[in-house]
Amino acid sequence: MQISTRQSGKATIVDVSGDIDLYNSPEVRKVLLAALREERAPRVIVNLREVRYIDSSGVASLVEGLKVSRELGSRLVLLGLSQAVRDVLELSRLNKVFEVCDTEEQALRS
Amino acid sequence: MPVLGLGGISAPSLLCIRRDTCGLVAEEAVEVTVRVGRATLDSLAYLGGLARLGGRAAYFTFVAPWQGRRLRLDRAAHQAMVVGLQALPILSLITFFIGVILALQSAYELRKFGALHYVSGAVAISMTRELGPLMTAIVVIGRSGSAFAAEIGTMKVTEELDALETMALNPVQFLVTPKFLAMVVMLPCLTTWADLMGILGGALFGVAKAGFTFTSYLRSSLDALYLRDISTGLIKSLMFGMTITAVGCHEGFSTGAGAEEVGRSTTAAVVMSIFLVIAVDLIFTALFYFTGAH
Amino acid sequence: MPSMTDEAQQNEAIVSVRDLRLRFGEREILHGISFDVRRYETLVILGGSGSGKSTLLRALVSLEKPSAGEIWVKGKNIAQVSGAEMDEIRKKLGMSFQGGALFGSLTVGENVALPLREHTKLEDLTIQIIVRLKLEQVGLAGFEDYMPSQLSGGMKKRAAVARAMAMDPEMLFFDEPSAGLDPIIAAGIDNLILKLKKAFRISIVVVTHELASAFLIADRVLLLDKGDIVALGTREELRENTHPRVRQFLNRIAEPEVFEELDYLQMLTEKHRPRRR
Numbered sequence: 001m002q003i004s005t006r007q008s009g010k011a012t013i014v015d016v017s018g019d020i021d022l023y024n025s026p027e028v029r030k031v032l033l034a035a036l037r038e039e040r041a042p043r044v045i046v047n048l049r050e051v052r053y054i055d056s057s058g059v060a061s062l063v064e065g066l067k068v069s070r071e072l073g074s075r076l077v078l079l080g081l082s083q084a085v086r087d088v089l090e091l092s093r094l095n096k097v098f099e100v101c102d103t104e105e106q107a108l109r110s
Numbered sequence: 111m112p113v114l115g116l117g118g119i120s121a122p123s124l125l126c127i128r129r130d131t132c133g134l135v136a137e138e139a140v141e142v143t144v145r146v147g148r149a150t151l152d153s154l155a156y157l158g159g160l161a162r163l164g165g166r167a168a169y170f171t172f173v174a175p176w177q178g179r180r181l182r183l184d185r186a187a188h189q190a191m192v193v194g195l196q197a198l199p200i201l202s203l204i205t206f207f208i209g210v211i212l213a214l215q216s217a218y219e220l221r222k223f224g225a226l227h228y229v230s231g232a233v234a235i236s237m238t239r240e241l242g243p244l245m246t247a248i249v250v251i252g253r254s255g256s257a258f259a260a261e262i263g264t265m266k267v268t269e270e271l272d273a274l275e276t277m278a279l280n281p282v283q284f285l286v287t288p289k290f291l292a293m294v295v296m297l298p299c300l301t302t303w304a305d306l307m308g309i310l311g312g313a314l315f316g317v318a319k320a321g322f323t324f325t326s327y328l329r330s331s332l333d334a335l336y337l338r339d340i341s342t343g344l345i346k347s348l349m350f351g352m353t354i355t356a357v358g359c360h361e362g363f364s365t366g367a368g369a370e371e372v373g374r375s376t377t378a379a380v381v382m383s384i385f386l387v388i389a390v391d392l393i394f395t396a397l398f399y400f401t402g403a404h
Numbered sequence: 405m406p407s408m409t410d411e412a413q414q415n416e417a418i419v420s421v422r423d424l425r426l427r428f429g430e431r432e433i434l435h436g437i438s439f440d441v442r443r444y445e446t447l448v449i450l451g452g453s454g455s456g457k458s459t460l461l462r463a464l465v466s467l468e469k470p471s472a473g474e475i476w477v478k479g480k481n482i483a484q485v486s487g488a489e490m491d492e493i494r495k496k497l498g499m500s501f502q503g504g505a506l507f508g509s510l511t512v513g514e515n516v517a518l519p520l521r522e523h524t525k526l527e528d529l530t531i532q533i534i535v536r537l538k539l540e541q542v543g544l545a546g547f548e549d550y551m552p553s554q555l556s557g558g559m560k561k562r563a564a565v566a567r568a569m570a571m572d573p574e575m576l577f578f579d580e581p582s583a584g585l586d587p588i589i590a591a592g593i594d595n596l597i598l599k600l601k602k603a604f605r606i607s608i609v610v611v612t613h614e615l616a617s618a619f620l621i622a623d624r625v626l627l628l629d630k631g632d633i634v635a636l637g638t639r640e641e642l643r644e645n646t647h648p649r650v651r652q653f654l655n656r657i658a659e660p661e662v663f664e665e666l667d668y669l670q671m672l673t674e675k676h677r678p679r680r681r
């Protein structure tokens with residue numbers, strides 16, 4: 001799994017690629033929380049386009065990020081979900097909880 | 111309980127080839143020999159099993175943490191509470207009584223020589239060297255040794271041990287190690303407490319009947335004691351702790367199928383622990399006697 | 405994931421059993437059986453009591469050592485791997501036991517969290533979220549702080565499934581999921597298995613003697629009788645199978661009397677097995 005962040009205007013975009021599993025999800029969590037808590041980004045976009053598999057710990061990390069973003073009054077947006085990731089979120093009934101966008105422009109504007 | 115299980119083992123027919131020609135007595139003699147041999151082998155195998163279990167528990171306690179495996183201190187602390195702190199009331203009462211009894215018994219003999227003031231020394235030495243560790247062990251066997259066997263035995267019957275294994279958790283590391291650590295720490299502590307309560311029990315008699323004041327009794331007890339007396343008792347208690355853990359857990363692991371088997375394991379754990387604790391006591395007492403310079 | 409087409413992955417064996425024999429002392433329970441569990445399929449091992457089906461399942465998760473033969477799980481022969489390698493394989497599989505086998509001294513939530521706490525470096529909050537997700541998935545949301553003894557039989561099994569799923573396994577094993585449950589609760593467990601099968605890309609092996617349940621959840625059914633495989637195939641293939649034992653087993657619903665007599669006869673004449681100690 002690879003993870004990197006970049007700025008686009010006021011938003012921070014977190015690009016993740018590969019599989020998110022039990023052993024690397026703590027890194028996703030760390031990057032997310034750092035962007036929200038330390039950089040105080042008003043909008044964090046998690047780009048999951050290149051993610052083919054996400055397990056429960058990955059989902060849990062996203063949930064934690066969402067909770068922190070709500071507390072801080074910023075926004076967490078998921079971008080470009082593959083079908084596999086979409087299935088996992090739907091199964092956990094989280095597809096309605098997260099803000100999901102298909103394109104980067106959408107995610108930046110919405 | 112193979113050590114005690116002399117009866118009920120039939121000799122293999124191979125060894126009774128000469129049944130026709132042998133007299134009844136000779137046949138009996140062969141059978142008895144075979145039985146004794148079997149029982150000896152069973153006992154050795156049992157002791158081997160205990161040693162293996164104790165060794166693995168010691169490995170997970172002392173070696174594995176240095177190799178990056180986590181030692182769960184929280185679980186050990188919980189066990190220590192159950193094994194140690196909760197045993198204090200009953201242990202205090204029992205060893206206090208034992209102290210009084212010791213004082214009465216030694217006074218019975220000492221009175222004849224008009225040496226009643228030696229009562230404090232007699233009680234202190236008997237308590238620290240022998241009865242403190244032993245009574246502590248007996249109380250801990252009754253409270254914890256049996257509980258270990260029951261807990262692990264129940265887990266075996268309900269497939270919880272299998273569940274641990276399928277979760278890639280080692281049952282010895284997960285279940286035995288915290289108990290082992292708790293016992294190795296708590297038994298010497300409890301023994302020290304038991305020694306103290308025994309001496310207090312002796313003081314009750316000393317003050318009431320032997321002309322001591324409370325402080326003079328304590329001072330006289332301390333004067334009679336050498337550091338060696340206390341360390342001897344503590345080393346014994348350490349060995350008792352390991353023995354009780356190994357037997358309790360071993361009996362738990364060897365529980366068969368069904369709830370009644372848990373009861374059997376628990377009983378076996380108690381009987382076997384008492385037997386082995388006394389055996390260990392004998393070995394160490396003899397060892398200290400022959401090696402101790404006076 | 406490997407660059408295979410979905411179809412190739414579908415037919416790939418995740419478990420391969422080859423000529424497996426297993427004996428307890430004198431008595432041989434499994435007489436040299438061979439079969440595969442394919443990736444993402446649900447295989448139901450069906451058999452009467454004494455057929456060796458539970459022993460087979462225990463062998464698949466390495467709780468029993470084979471006397472002969474091979475069991476390949478994810479490309480490793482588990483009859484020969486080291487303890488450390490077996491542990492790595494076991495982290496990828498979940499097992500739900502007959503009675504649940506929840507740890508009585510831990511709450512339901514702690515039970516589910518246990519493998520995560522022991523095997524991963526996840527934060528407590530992350531683990532807590534995973535635990536709640538898993539309990540939600542098995543329909544036990546809100547029962548996190550209950551002790552196992554406070555749960556009914558069906559709820560215990562659901563909690564056990566949540567625990568088996570905690571590490572997101574690739575394989576899930578069920579030992580008699582409906583045993584000891586009333587028909588309605590048992591149907592609920594069947595539905596749970598169906599739901600998991602649909603939602604997760606996961607291989608499921610279920611051991612059961614319940615015919616209806618087997619035909620509801622299985623992609624393929626393996627019929628085991630006295631330690632031998634009598635039939636192995638899809639539900640349709642099994643229905644059309646003409647082997648007398650298969651017919652006997654499948655017609656059990658229509659003619660229960662015949663079968664009870666056979667079971668009774670087997671019970672009366674079965675070889676006495678001394679206690680193992």
